[in-house]
Amino acid sequence: MEKIINAFLQEVSQRNTNEPEFMQAVSEVAQTVIPYIVANDIYHGKNILMRMAEPERVVMFRVPWIDHSGEIRVNRGYRIEMNSAIGPYKGGLRFHESVNLSILKFLAFEQVFKNALTTLPMGGGKGGADFNPKGKSDAEVMRFCQSFMTELFRHIGPNRDIPAGDIGVGGREIGYMFGQYKRLKNEFTGVLTGKGISWGGSLIRPEATGYGAVYFAQNMMETRGASFTGKNVVISGSGNVAQYAAEKVIQLGAKVLTMSDSSGFIHDPDGIDEEKLGFIMQLKNMSRQRIDKYVEQYTNASFHKGEKPWGISCDIAMPCATQNELDAADAKTLISNGCYCVSEGANMPSTPDAILHFHSNNVLYAPGKASNAGGVAVSGLEMAQNSLRYSWTREEVDQRLQAIMKDIHQVCASYGKLKDGINYEKGANIAGFVKVADAMLAQGVV
Numbered sequence: 001m002e003k004i005i006n007a008f009l010q011e012v013s014q015r016n017t018n019e020p021e022f023m024q025a026v027s028e029v030a031q032t033v034i035p036y037i038v039a040n041d042i043y044h045g046k047n048i049l050m051r052m053a054e055p056e057r058v059v060m061f062r063v064p065w066i067d068h069s070g071e072i073r074v075n076r077g078y079r080i081e082m083n084s085a086i087g088p089y090k091g092g093l094r095f096h097e098s099v100n101l102s103i104l105k106f107l108a109f110e111q112v113f114k115n116a117l118t119t120l121p122m123g124g125g126k127g128g129a130d131f132n133p134k135g136k137s138d139a140e141v142m143r144f145c146q147s148f149m150t151e152l153f154r155h156i157g158p159n160r161d162i163p164a165g166d167i168g169v170g171g172r173e174i175g176y177m178f179g180q181y182k183r184l185k186n187e188f189t190g191v192l193t194g195k196g197i198s199w200g201g202s203l204i205r206p207e208a209t210g211y212g213a214v215y216f217a218q219n220m221m222e223t224r225g226a227s228f229t230g231k232n233v234v235i236s237g238s239g240n241v242a243q244y245a246a247e248k249v250i251q252l253g254a255k256v257l258t259m260s261d262s263s264g265f266i267h268d269p270d271g272i273d274e275e276k277l278g279f280i281m282q283l284k285n286m287s288r289q290r291i292d293k294y295v296e297q298y299t300n301a302s303f304h305k306g307e308k309p310w311g312i313s314c315d316i317a318m319p320c321a322t323q324n325e326l327d328a329a330d331a332k333t334l335i336s337n338g339c340y341c342v343s344e345g346a347n348m349p350s351t352p353d354a355i356l357h358f359h360s361n362n363v364l365y366a367p368g369k370a371s372n373a374g375g376v377a378v379s380g381l382e383m384a385q386n387s388l389r390y391s392w393t394r395e396e397v398d399q400r401l402q403a404i405m406k407d408i409h410q411v412c413a414s415y416g417k418l419k420d421g422i423n424y425e426k427g428a429n430i431a432g433f434v435k436v437a438d439a440m441l442a443q444g445v446v
Contacts, residue, residue: 001034001035001038004034004038005030005031005034008030008034008049008050009023009026009027009030011050012026012050012053015054016102016105018102019101019102019105019106020102021102021103021105021106021323021324021348022101022102022103022105022106022109024106024324024348024352025106025109025110025348026053026109027352028348028352028355028425028429029049029109029113029429029433030049032423032425032426032429032430033049033429033430033433034049036430036433037049042441043437043441046437046441048433048437048440048441049433051440052083052109052112052433052436052437052440053109055080055081055082055083055105055108056081056082056083056084057079057080057081057155058078058079058080058081058101058105059078059079059080059081059127059152059155060076060077060078060101061076061077061078061151061152062074062075062076062077062151063075063076063077063129063131063144063147063148063151064147065140065143065144065147066143067136067140068137068139068140075129075130075131075144076129076130077127077128077129077148077151077152078099078101078104078127078128078129079125079126079127079152079155079156079161079163080101080104080105080107080108080125080126080127081108081123081125081155081161082105082108082109082111082112082123082124082125082126083112083123083124083436084123085123085436085439085440085443086115086116086121086122086123086435086436086439087115087120087121087122087123088122088123088157088158088159088160088161088162089123089124089125089160089161089162090111090115090122090123090124090125090161090162090164090376090379090380091107091108091111091115091124091125091126091127091163091164091376092107092126092127092128092163092164092165092166092169093126093127093128093129093163093164093165093166093169093173093177094107094126094127094128094129094166094167094168094169095128095129095131095132095133095167095168095169095173096128096130096131096132096167096168097130097131097132098130099128099129099130099131100130103323104126104127104128105126106323106347106348107126107166107347108124108125108126109124110124110347110348110368110369111124111125111126111376112124112432112436113369113428113429113432113433113436114368114369114370114372114373114376114432115373115376115380116431116432116433116435116436117369117370117373117408117411117412117428117431117432117435118373118376118377118380118404118408119404119407120377120380120381120404121380122376122380125161125163126166127152127163128166128168128169129144129148131144131148131168132168133168133169133173134168134288138172141172141173141176142176145173145176145177145180146176146177146179146180148177149176149177149180149181149184150180150184152177153180153181153184153185156181156191157189157191158189158190158191158383158386158387162190162191162192162193162379162383163191163192163193164192164193164194164375164376164379165194165240167239167322169194170194170240170285171194171196171206174192174194174195174196175195175196177192178191178192178195178199188200189386190382190383190386190387193205193379193382193383194206194379194382195382197391200382200385200386201382202378202379202381202382202385202391202392202397203391203392203393203394203397204378204394204397204398204401205375205378205379205382205397206240206244207244207247207248208244208374208375208377208378208379208401209240209241209244209245209345209372209374209375210240210241210242210243210244210245210246210247210248210320210345210374211244211245211247211248211374211398211401212371212372212373212374212375212377212378212401212404212405213241213245213318213320213343213344213345213366213371213372213374214228214245214248214249214252214318214343215248215374215401215402215405215406216343216366216370216371216374216405216408216409217316217318217341217343217364217366217371218252219405219406219409220341220343220364220366220409220422220424221341221364223364223413223422224364226341227252227253228249228252228253228254228316229252229253229254230253230254230255231254231255231314231315231316232254232255232257232313232314232315232316233246233249233254233255233256233257233314233315233316233317233318234257234258234309234310234312234314234316234317234318234334234339235249235256235258235259235260235309235317235318235320235345236258236259236260236265236308236309236310236318236319236320236321236325236326236346236349237259237260237261237319237320237321237322237345237346238259238260238261238280238284238291239261239284239320239321241320241345241346241372241375242259242260242318242320242321242345243277243280243281243284243285245318245320245345246259246272246277246280247274247277249316249318250272250273250274250277254316255271256268256271256272256277257269257271257272257309257312257314258309258312259272259280259291259294259309260291260308260309260321261284261290261291261321263290263291263292263305263306264291264292264303264304264305264306264307265291265303265304265307265308265309266291266292266294266295266301266302266303266304267301267302267304267309267312268294268298268300268301269300269301270298270300270301276294276298279294279297279298280294291303292305308325308326308330310326310330310331310333310334311333311337312337313337313338313339314334314337314338314339315338315339315340315341316339316340316341316342316343317334317339317341317342317343318342318343318344318345319342319344319345319346319349319350320344320345320346320349321346321349322346322349323346323347323348323349324348324349324350324351325346325349326349326350326351326354327351327353327354328351328353328354328356328357330354331350331353331354331355331357331358332357335357335358335361335363339363340362340363340364341363341364341365342358342363342364342365342366343366343371344366344367344368344371344372345368345371345372346368346372347368347369347372348368349368350365350367355367355425359423359425362420362421364424365424365425366424367424367425367428367429369428369429369432370408370409370412370424370427370428373404373405373408374401374404374405377401377404377405378397378400378401381397381400381401408428411427411431412424412427412428412431413427414427414431415427415428415430415431415434416428416430
């Protein structure tokens with residue numbers, strides 16, 4: 001089996017040189033899915049996983065824009081349309097200086113499995129640009145978004161490809177891009193999700209990824225008769241996902257000890273309550289300042305410059321910042337300090353070695369493709385509401401989100417069941433693969 005897996009990975013690597021993040025994502029899936037393929041004749045010999053690892057379409061384009069001083073700047077834009085076997089392409093847009101083909105292909109590949117797990121009819125895609133909106137004025141961001149959409153609009157549509165937000169793309173950026181799409185196409189359609197409530201957005205959409213990661217962790221802990229009540233939780237990040245993960249954790253009676261950004265992390269031994277979280281939201285969403293300002297307001301807290309929060313003792317860890325932020329050494333530290341549950345709010349935040357440590361120490365570990373699927377799930381619900389020209393209440397959307405996360409947990413547990421526990425990573429990979437592979441087989445070699 002090891003030879004079969006290595007031969008597959010070698011062939012994928014030869015076609016995708018210098019793309020470490022993409023290869024990491026493919027390798028993680030291959031380790032669990034290829035043995036399943038070999039054991040099931042319906043999939044064996046069809047080269048399905050290789051077809052899934054090859055994007056259906058990659059669009060790359062120039063994005064020129066004018067900054068506040070009148071200088072012409074140039075960035076590179078992308079859209080990876082990975083797989084449309086079960087529905088139109090669905091996945092976010094990321095604006096960050098680190099964006100490149102490898103990162104977007106890994107995200108698009110993960111998105112295929114994540115979307116399949118939601119049970120909603122959505123294929124997988126991802127896109128973005130190596131543009132950093134931090135420090136830019138609203139006018140500069142608007143000009144960039146309009147230039148970006150002037151090319152992207154040719155490749156998307158409500159029945160073809162429906163982008164959403166991601167790192168660096170929030171409500172402001174979605175609004176500017178939607179306005180430009182509407183101007184160019186002269187039509188009002190649900191071509192983007194994450195829209196404002198007054199113009200086609202869905203309630204609970206901003207909260208969905210963070211809430212969903214907490215709901216998934218809750219489902220995992222219930223298998224051991226545990227809950228969030230009275231637990232200590234360490235969270236990384238302070239963006240949208242981390243903020244709403246913290247909000248739901250607090251509502252469920254646990255204590256949030258940390259949050260972070262690229263400058264370092266804050267540790268509040270008293271716990272980050274609703275009032276303190278409101279301060280962080282104001283700090284990050286409105287003032288757009290660094291997390292260290294928190295300790296000026298709440299002096300019992302400490303700021304750890306350039307460090308990650310995984311050294312703080314906790315029961316539950318939620319990495320909600322970015323890929324590969326939690327390595328093997330971090331995993332060992334978390335485990336030695338009593339952490340028994342890890343629910344990923346970010347995409348692929350744990351390195352392969354870290355995941356091995358979680359498995360070997362019987363930690364409840366939820367891979368991002370399962371635990372952070374709540375965001376795209378509610379994006380799918382937003383698409384449904386747009387098609388119906390109707391809006392569901394906050395309670396209705398939250399109930400649907402909880403039901404979807406419970407279903408995702410159930411199918412992951414079913415495919416990942418072991419003699420002495422559940423391997424959610426294995427379960428998520430196989431469950432996502434089966435749904436997409438069945439559709440691909442039914443549709444022929446396309």
